[in-house]
Amino acid sequence: MLPVWLLIVVFVSIHGQQSSPWIGTFKTDNTCNQQLCCCLNRNVKISEQDANHLKLSAPLAGQCGSEKEIEMQVVKPTGYTTIIYLGGQPFAIKLSADSKTIILDNGVHPECSGKAVRNSVSGMTTSTNYYYLYCIMITSIALLIRQS
Incomplete structure (x- = not known):
């Protein structure tokens, strides 16, 4: 028995x-305009912080003042979309159905939107x-x- x-x-x-399908490292492309915006740059790492939260960390580039890196807690999405705030701006974040691409859509300033492609999975x-x-x-x- x-x-x-x-x-x-x-x-x-x-x-x-x-x-979570969100966990991993994603490489940003160059669609976010660094001349006008503060952009996530190079490798965006998403890791599990606890049962309900993820941790997003990434280098920054562009119009970010003295900030060189961001590290923030995000409520763990139950699906493939969520909203986060970067620099006071809302970004609709969408994970593709195959979990390989993240689209960061800034509805207020589209030139600050971007995309990142998965290059590794954690855990x-x-x-x-x-x-x-x-x-x-x-x-x-x-x-x-x-x-x-």
Whole structure:
């Protein structure tokens, strides 16, 4: 009976650790006009801060005053869109369905909008979690059969 309980505990643990599609590192393009705007520059890193929040950190370029980098907490989106405020400006953030591209859309100043393409994923992905889960399930089933 112990292997069945172990299997249930492992399944719940792994299932609860599914990675957010937002987590990873994204490389910005040059669509944000640095002559007019303060822009996210180069690598934008999105990591998990806690169960309800993500942390966004990125170098800045352009009209940013003395600010060289941004680090901010963002409420973890439940879908593929969210709104954040950078420099007091609202940005509609959209993650593509394949989770490879982020569009930063500034509706007030479109010249300050931009795009970033994923270049890495942080942490274990959902498919990796399920791979480990299946390995553990097969091992547990083999142990159950062996005990019978």
